[in-house]
Amino acid sequence: xxxxxxxxxxxxxxxxxxxxxxxxxxxxxxxxxxxxxxxxxxxxxxxxxxxxxxxxxxxxxxxxxxxxxxxxxxxxxxxxxxxxxxxxxxxxxxxxxxxxxxxxxxxxxxxxxxxxxxxxxxxxxxxxxxxxxxxxxxxxxxxxxxxxxxxxxxxxxxxxxxxxxxxxx
Amino acid sequence: xxxxxxxxxxxxxxxxxxxxxxxxxxxxxxxxxxxxxxxxxxxxxxxxxxxxxxxxxxxxxxxxxxxxxxxxxxxxxxxxxxxxxxxxxxxxxxxxxxxxxxxxxxxxxxxxxxxxxxxxxxxxxxxxxxxxxxxxxxxxxxxxxxxx
Numbered sequence: 021x022x023x024x025x026x027x028x029x030x031x032x033x034x035x036x037x038x039x040x041x042x043x044x045x046x047x048x049x050x051x052x053x054x055x056x057x058x059x060x061x062x063x064x065x066x067x068x069x070x071x072x073x074x075x076x077x078x079x080x081x082x083x084x085x086x087x088x089x090x091x092x093x094x095x096x097x098x099x100x101x102x103x104x105x106x107x108x109x110x111x112x113x114x115x116x117x118x119x120x121x122x123x124x125x126x127x128x129x130x131x132x133x134x135x136x137x138x139x140x141x142x143x144x145x146x147x148x149x150x151x152x153x154x155x156x157x158x159x160x161x162x163x164x165x166x167x168x169x170x171x172x173x174x175x176x177x178x179x180x181x182x183x184x185x186x187x188x189x
Numbered sequence: 190x191x192x193x194x195x196x197x198x199x200x201x202x203x204x205x206x207x208x209x210x211x212x213x214x215x216x217x218x219x220x221x222x223x224x225x226x227x228x229x230x231x232x233x234x235x236x237x238x239x240x241x242x243x244x245x246x247x248x249x250x251x252x253x254x255x256x257x258x259x260x261x262x263x264x265x266x267x268x269x270x271x272x273x274x275x276x277x278x279x280x281x282x283x284x285x286x287x288x289x290x291x292x293x294x295x296x297x298x299x300x301x302x303x304x305x306x307x308x309x310x311x312x313x314x315x316x317x318x319x320x321x322x323x324x325x326x327x328x329x330x331x332x333x334x335x336x337x
Binding site for chain 1: 202209212231236238241244245246248251252
């Protein structure tokens, strides 16, 4: 894969890579660093990229693995992510102004999900991948993806309904 | 889109049985202003998905780092090592002298020593002559000044 091929096929994925990294790593800075690191790795291996039938799925799998490794390293260093120590341009600002805003609540509800469900929600509901593609990226059977996705959607909906009905924040 | 139809899709959505097309229909419905009150919570959910998709990576991606410039350094280093090894080898082989060369060198040494001896003999001679003339000079001086 030469430079122009790389720029045409791999570079346009940078937003998807970044959004998945941010979903997992929470902070914007870390997600940006991860994206840069991942692109450096992809660039170094651009000769091998041709061997993969689905470059996009490969890049997303790499993103997933890299971010999970980062999280694991962080946990073993006893540096847990504190939910208040990140700033998100659009979301936390809204949160300050209007705490009841349920859109930002959705963000928190997704952040509270297990990592696998988080990734599946991200890939399906934000990036609109097919179940087969998500299965390829996460190394899961499509049915397993469906089960986890259903569980995640139900959890989020249940929490949102609770708030909606009782006004609990 | 009829409400019963939407309710149907919502249920399928929760069971993760909707296709991407059906999910697009839901997304479209919930982005409208008039959403049935009992489905309001989904409005926030789909609104959140839409805003999430808008997020962009704004930093630059450095594809070429400084590391890539180091490959020629290793070549330069290996060339330097090869040259130095060659030079060392070259001098060590030339230090092994053939007997003929040794004889020539000894002859040269002898010649040089002879030449030096000749010079020093002449120098000695010259010294004696000078001393003798100094003696003459003293005699002449004494005659003039009559010191004793």
